[in-house]
Every structure is written in structure tokens, then in C-alpha cells.
Amino acid sequence: QKEVEQDPGPLSVPEGAIVSLNCTYSNSAFQYFMWYRQYSRKGPELLMYTYSSGNKEDGRFTAQVDKSSKYISLFIRDSQPSDSATYLCAMDAGGTSYGKLTFGQGTILTVHP
Amino acid sequence: GAGVSQSPSNKVTEKGKDVELRCDPISGHTALYWYRQSLGQGLEFLIYFQGNSAPDKSGLPSDRFSAERTGGSVSTLTIQRTQQEDSAVYLCASSLLGDREQYFGPGTRLTVT
Numbered sequence: 001q002k003e004v005e006q007d008p009g010p011l012s013v014p015e016g017a018i019v020s021l022n023c024t025y026s027n028s029a030f031q032y033f034m035w036y037r038q039y040s041r042k043g044p045e046l047l048m049y050t051y052s053s054g055n056k057e058d059g060r061f062t063a064q065v066d067k068s069s070k071y072i073s074l075f076i077r078d079s080q081p082s083d084s085a086t087y088l089c090a091m092d093a094g095g096t097s098y099g100k101l102t103f104g105q106g107t108i109l110t111v112h113p
Numbered sequence: 114g115a116g117v118s119q120s121p122s123n124k125v126t127e128k129g130k131d132v133e134l135r136c137d138p139i140s141g142h143t144a145l146y147w148y149r150q151s152l153g154q155g156l157e158f159l160i161y162f163q164g165n166s167a168p169d170k171s172g173l174p175s176d177r178f179s180a181e182r183t184g185g186s187v188s189t190l191t192i193q194r195t196q197q198e199d200s201a202v203y204l205c206a207s208s209l210l211g212d213r214e215q216y217f218g219p220g221t222r223l224t225v226t
Contacts, residue, residue, distance in 0.1 A: 032213055043117070043204055043217030044156070088156060092213060099144055099208070100169055101215065103156040 003027050006089055006104025015113050019076040023089035023104045026070065030102070032092040033065050035074045037085045038106070044088055048074065079111045115139065117218035119205050125224045126195055134190045134221045138207030145188050146208075146215060147180060151201035159203075162188060163210075195225045 006023045013019055021035075032051055036044035048063040050056045050072075056063045062075040072091075076083055089104040118137040126132050138145050147159040158172040162182045173179070177196075182188040192199055202222050206215035 034213070036217075041219070043206075043219050045217065046214050049213060090156075097169075099146060099161050099213075099215070100158045100172070101146075101148075101156075102158070105155045 001026065002105075003102050004089060004091060004104045007107055008105050010108040010110060012110045012112065013079055015079060015081060015111055017079050017111070019079050019083070019109060019111075021074040021076075021087050021089075021107050021109070023072050024070055025072075025091055025102075027091070027093065027102070028067075028070070029093040029095075029097070030091040031094045033063070033072050034090040034092070034101070035061075035063055036088040036090055036103075038088060039085045047087075079109075081111050081113055084110045117205055117207050117216055119203075119218040119221050121221060122219065123222045123224075125226060128197060128225055129194055131191065131193045132195055132223065134192075134203050134223070136188045136190070136205030136207075136218060138186065138188070138205070139216055140186075141209070142207035142216070143185060143210045144208045144212075144215075145182060146206040147188070147190050148204045148206065149174075149201045150204055150220070154201075156204070159190070192223075195223075197225050199223060200225045 004025045035048045038044040053067045060077045064073045086106040088106045090101040145162040150156045161169040177193045180190045202220040204220045206217045
């Protein structure tokens, strides 16, 4: 079983929809949680970064972390066709594992006009 | 400013040959990371450099893989005696010391025939 599980989708939604992307994990040492967006044939770019449990909002994006359930989410409001990409969750345990990100498989999202 | 650059962008090699992949991090970034992205395994950590030293080589899949970094800047990932299962996109990322935001390059797409 992988340390981080992410539904690969694909997920297809109409423009303006609210999108919910999720990851579960098994390693309780993870403390730092990130969401990356990756366009085709490009490197991942960081969207959101949270430490420990709680919510964080940035424009149309909201990241939630529930450490008790080992579950993280990314919500995209008012989705746009330009949001079409692969979304990757990533986690870092810190300490001696500093910088060693463990990624989910990625969810392919398509937002159609 | 300039982002992380990688070369070559694409590499096709025959099984058994050696290949070198290059990464130029963002100027001033002391931390450098190599990851591999393949269809079956997703995005996997390979190795991490802090300056010129590599405190974490735990992700290197075999002794055919090695990496070095010189002058605290450019890094080279070398794969000896390439195998077909080495075919993947090799991604490099860099970050400031103590910063968890990793900036990724566009990757090198390696195909072993």
C-alpha cells in the first residue's frame, strides 16, 4: 500500500463548478502538506502549502488538512478551463526527512467551457 | 528571474548506455532535489542535496544511479547501463535553505529503447 493515496480520476466538470480533490495517507509523521498543479509536459508548481491541521485559503483555492483522519483536501471554487491540469498532493515529515516529498498519484482534472 | 532549467529536455538512448542529466537550480537556492515521474509509480524522490553534500540518497533505485553537485549549483544525475524501466521523466527542484517551497524544472524525458 502506498503511503499517499490519491484518486487518479479523471475528473471532468463544467466551468464554474466547485472541485474537490482529496488524498489520504498512512504515515502519521507527515507534518507539511502541499498541493501542486502540473500542466502537460511541465514541472509541478506549488499551489498551496499548509502545516499540520486546519484550513488555508488563497483566492479560489482552499486547502484542508485533517491529521486525525489522515485526510487532506483541495477545493477549487468557480473552476475555469485554465484549471485543467493534474493536481498532485505531496507531504513532508520534516526532521531527517526534510525536503523529501512523498507524492500522491495525481488527479487529472478537466474543466470544460 | 530564471527558473530551474534542465537539459536535455528529451533523451533517447539504447539499453546499456550511460546517460547524464543536468539541472541548473535557481540562483541562490542551496537545496536541490531530484525526482522521477513515471506512469506506474507517479512522482518519486531520488536524492536531495544541501550545498554539495547529499544527506539523503535513500530514493536512488539502484547503484546504477548516482548524482553529484558542484559549486553548490549545477547538479548531474548519471544513470549507468540504462534499462528500459529507467524510462521516465526526471525532474529537478530547488529551494532556499529552510524553505519548503520547491521550484521544479520542466524535466528531462528519458526513453530507453
